[in-house]
Amino acid sequence: MKTMEDEKVRRPIGVKILGIMLVIVLLMSLVTGISNHNLKNLNNELFILSDFYIPLDQMVSDVRQSHLTQILSFERFLASNPGRGMELIRQEGEQFVKGIGTCNNENIRSFRKKIRDKFAEGEQRYIVTYELQRYCTNHKISESEKLVEKALASNVVAKTPEMIQRFTKIQGQLSDIPPLCNTMHRNVLRYLKEREEGNPQNLALLKEQLDFSRRELAKETAIVSRLLHQYTNDAAVKANKLERQAFWFNWGMTFAGALLALILAYVLTRNLVEPLKKLLYGARAIEEGDLNIQIQVKSSDEIAQLAKSFNYMVSGLREKETIKEKFGQYIDPKVVSTLLDPTREQGEKRTMTVFFSDIQGFSEMSEHLSPDNVVKLINHYISMMSEPIRRNHGVIDKYIGDAIMAFWGPPFTDSSEHAELACIAALQQQALMEQFEKDLPGIIGLRKTLFSFNIHVRMGICTGDVIVGSIGAEAAKNYTVIGDTVNLASRLEAANKFYGTNLMMSGETNEIVRDKMESRELDLIRVAGKTEPVRIFELLGLKGEISMVMLEVREQFEKGLAHYRNQEWLKSRECFESCLKLNPEDTPSKVFTSRLEVLQSQSPGSGWDGIWTFSEK
Structure with missing residues (x-):
């Protein structure tokens, strides 16, 4: 059989591929960097939109809804021509509604049913419902303020001056709502007090003040709501713009990469495929059991070196096959590969x-x-x-x-x-x-x-x-x-x-x-x-994974062994007997107990080394 002569590699494939790979790596690094930057900006906008703007918008809408329901309940209360003692009912209701916990829709519906069950009269239900909505209004405002504080503390907002300015403005607007809520509630309390005391001349003035505070509160919540709508819309537009930019950039780079890949594939295919086909043919021949195959490649690059290595491999396989034929019986597969060395x-x-x-x-x-x-x-x-x-x-x-x-x-x-x-x-x-x-x-x-x-x-x-x-x-x-x-x-x-x-x-x-x-x-x-x-x-x-009894036996056994080696026979016996009390079947302790009887009667002397000698195998 002919063997391929060793030839010097004049144009290494590795150098060519390395150059191509460097270009591809640089291009990919650039694309990855730009894509990551775009995706990071997009993720930041989506994060602010989904975690802050939209939840805040929903909370402010809930505040407006709770406030309107609160006013409606109070108006129904007045329309029912309530009698005296309503302040006590209101105070009772104020304490009662604190048990609602979180003011979500499910809890509110459930609590309204409790109000209907507990307060039979219509005016009583109205004034307690007023307290329920007032409590939920304050709760929603508090949640909104906490969410704004969370937004200002987040890294995404903290790194963007524009975002800091926006959330600071929202925070300022929200801070104006609680005083207005408190003012309206004080007017409600004064109105109830004057009604209880029978001062009709002051009720008209108080009703006017109550309507004014209600309008101011509605106006302030509307301002916050419009502000959040604007910011939400701006964030959505910006996110959409970033998404489209990332979409077209990725498609453009994909097209450029595909074009470059086609060019490189054409060049590499022309230079590599034919020699590799010969190697593939040789590999399939070996798979079918033909170890007489020999590959001939006329080139001066690594393909020629690969063909030579392939031929050496085939030669080695022939030698190992010869060795395996000498084995006269089955051998553990783990041993076979070792024996072939x-x-x-x-x-x-x-x-x-x-x-x-x-x-x-x-x-x-x-x-x-x-x-x-x-x-x-x-x-x-x-x-x-x-x-x-x-x-x-x-x-x-x-x-x-x-x-x-x-x-x-x-x-x-x-x-x-x-x-x-x-x-x-x-x-x-x-x-x-x-x-x-x-x-x-x-x-x-x-x-x-x-x-x-x-x-x-x-x-x-x-x-x-x-x-x-x-x-x-x-x-x-x-x-x-x-x-x-x-x-x-x-x-x-x-x-x-x-x-x-x-x-x-x-x-x-x-x-x-x-x-x-x-x-x-x-x-x-x-x-x-x-x-x-x-x-x-x-x-x-x-x-x-051993029992506590065995742990105690081991501890006593080790003590007994130490005393045994120091020729402290009595102390040693006590330890081994303790082992047997813990586990009567502990045979090593029985062995030493019997051995100690012999050693006590026939002292081994000061030169004893504690070694027990076995004379039989």
Whole structure:
């Protein structure tokens, strides 16, 4: 097969595209800046219009409506020829209407019904309705003033002198309305007083003053309403103008951009499409399984370099396909990509987390089952236990009967999370054991009453340096991990039997996951085959997910362990006995209680280092 000769890139495509892109970026930046400016102005006008002008206009209209209804109620009151005692009714009504709360249409309709129910006489209802409308008029004026203050405090208004001037003018006009309302109400009170005292000669004068104050108030509210109509109309016109400007500007720039794109597309298509078609043809050939394809491109730009890289890629795929054909059995997909890297054959040293698990008493259990049921049990168990490992990005190294070995670490997981993922997988496996025991009668074909074994799974987790790589003969290799960390993980799994625990991990693992997991220190031990002591911990659960009783047990256990290492046997025993009072089934506390009996009778001496040595694996 021919290969394309390496040629120097005289006219790099990157430089051409970079120049074009710079022009486009500058154009887009300009367009974006102008569009953002136009949109900001439009949004500001719409904001003022929707949040201030229109609500203020509605509030002032409500004020005018409440005022007219107030006057109408009072006129009806006078027309009903009321008797004496109306001032007391008015005062009662004044207190009564304060319970309305917000003066919206629904509340007003509801309150009018309450007035009709409470005040039977027509003149009474009229004077109380007058007080209701007076209260709502004052309430609406107060809301309007607050909204104007909010507008003056907003950034949009504060940045525009014209807006400040407008809202200041509205504020001044609104401030003139409350005094007029108060004047009219004082005239109403004086009129009622003179009527109660029977002074008809003063009523005509007071009626004239009342009509004057009413007209002045109506005049002032009309001024504010016209002012708001004008400002609302101005804002709407300005917003419409800005919208049209933005519309035509965007369409103009869209047309210019489309024209520029067509020109650039024509130039790039002429220079790039033909070579890329050849590459596309080659890619489709590879997709169909043809790894003998070779691309020839006669050019002196990056397309030629791309074709050369494509040919190198095809060559690499052929080599990897050859390697894959040598595999004699199924391998975890996460391992395959690693094995295809030739450098992995040499092996490397990495920090990883290794996991071992084993069913306690499986051999004894197997003696009571037929071979077929043993196989069914193991297969179901391994299927259930493997899922949390794979779900948490672990690699299953091997199955040894009912035992499982797995590991976590680069390149399969991030170097900062492999220990945590291993612990999560172990906790999830333990959580599945209840379901596994429920499934057993159906799996092995025995009633639950005939299957008396309680199944417990011991697990050991250890983090440290391992040698990872493909190990084995040329005919059959295994991508695995070896080293002291692997051996220690296996020893920790076995050590569970001594302490009566299910999940044991090394001090290195605990140090990494201490912020994510709950654990307690069990002991300082020396396992068979190692001279250095190992600090071991029991994995209790995820952070914050263990019971208060377990927290108290852990606290007492840690105190007992400290006294134990200081050879304070009595204090240590008290702590471990406290643990057993809290949880009579706490096996580690039972272990130390029994151990203390031996140490008290046979003192280890002042040179004792607190290390418990295991002579068996």
